[in-house]
Amino acid sequence: MEEDNKNKHIHLTRRSFFSTMGMGAATVVASNNLAAWASEENKVMDPTEPTKITLKINGQTHRILVEPRWSLLFVLREHLGLSAAKTGCERGECGACTVLIDNVPRYACMTLAVEAQGTEIVTLEGLMKGEELGHVQQAFLEQDAFQCGYCTPGQIMAADGLLRSNPKPTDGEIRKGMSGNLCRCGAYHNIFQAVNRAVELKGGG
Amino acid sequence: MLPNFTYVCASSEKEAIKHLASDGARIHAGGTDLLGCLRDHVFTARKIVSISKLDSLHGIRKTAEGGLRVGALATITEVARNPIIRDRYHVLAQAASEVASPQLRNQGTIGGNICQKPRCWYYRGEFHCLRKGGDQCFAAGGENQFHCIFGGDMCYIVHPSDTSPALLSLGASVQISGKRGSRTVLMEHFHIPPGQDVQKETILEPDEIVTAILLPPASPAMKSSYRKVRARQSWDFALAGTALAIQFSGATVEKARVVFSGVAPVPWRSKEVEKTITGKRLDANLAAKAAEAAVKGAEAMEKNAYKIPLLRGIVEEELIAIAKL
Ligand SMILES: Cc1cc2nc3c(=O)[nH]c(=O)nc-3n(C[C@H](O)[C@H](O)[C@H](O)COP(=O)(O)OP(=O)(O)OC[C@H]3O[C@@H](n4cnc5c(N)ncnc54)[C@H](O)[C@@H]3O)c2cc1C
Ligand code: FES
Numbered sequence: 295m296e297e298d299n300k301n302k303h304i305h306l307t308r309r310s311f312f313s314t315m316g317m318g319a320a321t322v323v324a325s326n327n328l329a330a331w332a333s334e335e336n337k338v339m340d341p342t343e344p345t346k347i348t349l350k351i352n353g354q355t356h357r358i359l360v361e362p363r364w365s366l367l368f369v370l371r372e373h374l375g376l377s378a379a380k381t382g383c384e385r386g387e388c389g390a391c392t393v394l395i396d397n398v399p400r401y402a403c404m405t406l407a408v409e410a411q412g413t414e415i416v417t418l419e420g421l422m423k424g425e426e427l428g429h430v431q432q433a434f435l436e437q438d439a440f441q442c443g444y445c446t447p448g449q450i451m452a453a454d455g456l457l458r459s460n461p462k463p464t465d466g467e468i469r470k471g472m473s474g475n476l477c478r479c480g481a482y483h484n485i486f487q488a489v490n491r492a493v494e495l496k497g498g499g
Numbered sequence: 500m501l502p503n504f505t506y507v508c509a510s511s512e513k514e515a516i517k518h519l520a521s522d523g524a525r526i527h528a529g530g531t532d533l534l535g536c537l538r539d540h541v542f543t544a545r546k547i548v549s550i551s552k553l554d555s556l557h558g559i560r561k562t563a564e565g566g567l568r569v570g571a572l573a574t575i576t577e578v579a580r581n582p583i584i585r586d587r588y589h590v591l592a593q594a595a596s597e598v599a600s601p602q603l604r605n606q607g608t609i610g611g612n613i614c615q616k617p618r619c620w621y622y623r624g625e626f627h628c629l630r631k632g633g634d635q636c637f638a639a640g641g642e643n644q645f646h647c648i649f650g651g652d653m654c655y656i657v658h659p660s661d662t663s664p665a666l667l668s669l670g671a672s673v674q675i676s677g678k679r680g681s682r683t684v685l686m687e688h689f690h691i692p693p694g695q696d697v698q699k700e701t702i703l704e705p706d707e708i709v710t711a712i713l714l715p716p717a718s719p720a721m722k723s724s725y726r727k728v729r730a731r732q733s734w735d736f737a738l739a740g741t742a743l744a745i746q747f748s749g750a751t752v753e754k755a756r757v758v759f760s761g762v763a764p765v766p767w768r769s770k771e772v773e774k775t776i777t778g779k780r781l782d783a784n785l786a787a788k789a790a791e792a793a794v795k796g797a798e799a800m801e802k803n804a805y806k807i808p809l810l811r812g813i814v815e816e817e818l819i820a821i822a823k824l
């Protein structure tokens with residue numbers, strides 16, 4: 295894409311991200327600079343001139359240059375190499391892009407990256423406990439809660455968000471809590487079981 | 500990828516209003532409707548003015564008069580979970596919990612919900628329809644299974660909001676700030692029917708911001724409820740629905756507000772139903788009569804005739820249910 299080439303010097307491609315991740319090259323811990331960034335918020339951002347923003351993702355602070363029209367989903371996937379959140383409808387209809395923003399599930403496709411400044415973002419990558427799967431991930435694996443797997447990262451984030459605010463949901467609450475995530479393979483039955491299993495694994499059951 | 504726009508995150512209402520004066524500026528609250536419209540080229544935005552960081556528009560709190568002030572930026576989830584709203588303005592909590600999906604309720608705001616654009620598939624699609632400045636309504640002779648049975652006038656959209664009928668039933672008003680100062684408008688006068696202006700859904704001027712929604716004090720004798728019927732169990736817009744706010748004295752209806760969703764271009768107040776039940780004992784007989792009154796004057800198009808018996812059934816069931824609450 296044209297704009298990507300233009301900004302090559304500042305953006306890491308997905309591959310270069312993975313190859314340099316070990317050295318932490320993609321992230322700059324800049325908590326002491328947050329106030330300075332915040333005060334720039336009222337600047338009018340020009341459509342063609344990328345603007346520096348700070349995003350806190352999975353506990354790490356990232357400084358990146360963005361165009362105002364870039365969604366959080368686009369930035370996660372194409373500029374930070376966090377490709378678990380999937381691109382589906384890009385209209386808030388399918389849930390494949392679900393991430394946690396300040397602990398609640400939201401659609402990254404319907405969130406401008408600039409608007410996500412000052413929040414805590416968690417993606418599927420952030421649920422890992424070192425090399426081990428997090429509870430909800432483990433539950434999905436145990437219950438075989440997917441077929442093609444495309445919707446799975448979003449389903450897991452929705453379930454994780456649900457359990458954060460409601461550690462022991464009723465069946466009705468699970469159905470309602472998961473209703474923003476569609477599965478074209480129709481794995482709903484096992485997804486439902488997986489959420490129940492995640493309740494047990496998290497110690498809520 | 501969205502089309503290009505200039506972006507500014509306002510730090511005060513005044514600053515937001517100033518930016519809104521420029522041509523092609525649009526307000527961004529939660530963005531859940533705005534970004535979808537931009538992506539589908541329903542309209543363009545030269546400048547996006549974000550109001551999402553304006554503290555004065557956040558929060559839900561009691562007013563000196565004993566009512567409630569719901570900040571325009573209160574999320575739908577906040578509205579659905581607020582203990583006072585659940586207790587005294589039940590219809591609103593219920594309607595909010597029926598909006599869209601959990602993710603969208605976490606992000607979408609009440610101000611954005613009452614200002615959202617219609618969902619007519621011609622309007623959202625690549626059709627230069629009347630509402631977009633074209634010269635015809637494609638639904639009139641087309642795929643109109645989700646269109647209106649009341650209030651159609653050149654254009655046949657339904658208003659997509661679930662919270663608006665609930666707010667109207669509660670007698671809420673909308674607080675607005677703009678270049679020329681502030682004004683407060685009854686919810687009932689906030690939405691515009693197509694016969695009045697086919698290209699506008701609300702009375703807002705381009706430089707105006709909804710700052711809050713005001714709920715009048717709730718009488719302890721009031722019962723309220725919202726019923727929404729949709730085509731599927733996961734998220735969906737209303738095929739038809741009704742908001743009820745009724746003051747009882749024993750089993751007798753003292754005062755009633757009845758507002759339909761999913762059947763008209765604006766939240767549709769049914770004075771016919773209100774008249775039929777006011778001053779009478781609300782029992783199954785009266786509910787059946789009221790249900791007949793509900794659909795008086797309804798006009799079906801080729802593919803939405805099912806909405807008439809659907810609405811009749813909803814009104815009858817809900818009136819019987821609220822009498823038993
Ligand atoms: C898949 C899907 C399903 C949905 N289902 C439902 C449903 O079942 N029921 C329902 O009621 N809604 C439904 N919605 C609509 C959703 O609830 C709204 O998009 C949301 O409430 C809008 O709030 P927002 O803060 O995101 O608004 P934004 O997208 O930020 O704004 C929406 C519009 O209102 C204007 N605006 C926003 N705030 C203000 C303000 N304070 N003053 C003046 N203008 C303002 C904006 O300029 C824009 O035109 C659905 C949406 C989607 C995408
Ligand atoms: S890609 Fe975000 S909801 Fe479908």
Ligand code: FES
Binds near residue numbers: 444445476480
């Ligand atoms: S597993 Fe294939 S879409 Fe859900």
